[in-house]
Amino acid sequence: MLSTRIILLLAFFAFLPSLVFAQNKTDQKEAIRKAFQQINNDQRLKKLTLESEAFLKHMPDGGGELTGFYKDGQLVKIREWIGLSDGNKVVEYYLKDGALIFVYGQFNTWMFDATLDEFDHSKTKTIFEGRYYFHQQKLIDKIEKGNMHTADEMYYKENNMLTTANQYATLLNKTKK
Numbered sequence: 001m002l003s004t005r006i007i008l009l010l011a012f013f014a015f016l017p018s019l020v021f022a023q024n025k026t027d028q029k030e031a032i033r034k035a036f037q038q039i040n041n042d043q044r045l046k047k048l049t050l051e052s053e054a055f056l057k058h059m060p061d062g063g064g065e066l067t068g069f070y071k072d073g074q075l076v077k078i079r080e081w082i083g084l085s086d087g088n089k090v091v092e093y094y095l096k097d098g099a100l101i102f103v104y105g106q107f108n109t110w111m112f113d114a115t116l117d118e119f120d121h122s123k124t125k126t127i128f129e130g131r132y133y134f135h136q137q138k139l140i141d142k143i144e145k146g147n148m149h150t151a152d153e154m155y156y157k158e159n160n161m162l163t164t165a166n167q168y169a170t171l172l173n174k175t176k177k
Contacts, residue, residue, distance in 0.1 A: 028135045036094040036102045039076050045069040048176055055171055061085040068172035074098070078168045086110060087124060089152070093165040100165045103132040105156060107148060130156055137162060 039045070052064040062083015069077035078093040087109035094102040108124035128146040132139060139158040154160055 025140055029133050029141060032094075032101050032133050032135070035096055036077075036104075039069070039071075039094055042071060045071055045076070048172055050172070050175060054175070055168065056082075062088060066168060066172070068168075068176070070176070075169055075172060078165065078172065080168070086119075087127075091155075093161075093168065095165070095169065098169070099137060100134045100162055102134065103130070103156075103161050103165070105130040105132075105148075105152075107146075107152070128152075132156065132158075132161060134162075 046069070048068045048070070050066045052059055055066045056064050060082050062085075064080070064082045067079045067081075068075050069079070075098070076095055078095070080089075080091045080093075082089045087107060090104075090106045090108070092104045093100060094104075105128070106126055107128040109127050110119040110121055111123040111125055112118070113120040126146070128148040129144070130148070131143045133141040139161075142156075144156075148156065155164075
């Protein structure tokens with residue numbers, strides 16, 4: 001009987017760190033959600049937009065835009081829009097105190113109009129959405145729905161998102177001055 005209690009107690013203490021981590025991760029994600037919702041709801045943000053040639057090495061079919069959103073002079077959001085032949089890609093990077101906290105990615109494909117036998121560039125369908133949560137420069141969770149292009153698989157790797165966000169922040173801040 002005593003040994004059963006000891007085994008149960010040891011099992012509890014062995015399980016406790018993962019329980020605490022899960023709770024911390026949940027708390028961290030909730031704090032991140034609140035932070036990016038506040039950014040999105042702030043109508044007073046100042047915008048700086050760069051066209052394709054200012055931030056892209058290769059010009060896509062539909063061009064591109066990189067927009068920085070500033071609050072009190074500090075960059076809090078970066079929005080990348082790329083127009084491709086089969087749709088458009090939107091990636092939003094959210095920053096807190098200069099550090100990446102959240103990335104939202106979406107791919108919208110052009111709808112095909114069978115009666116005209118061509119793509120209708122006024123209508124899109126979202127075929128991929130990704131949500132990536134960061135804490136202290138580490139990816140702590142991701143939620144992906146749909147099918148991303150194989151070319152984008154590397155784009156949504158942890159290091160690539162961190163690097164891209166830093167490069168874009170540097171470019172936008174340098175241009176702002």
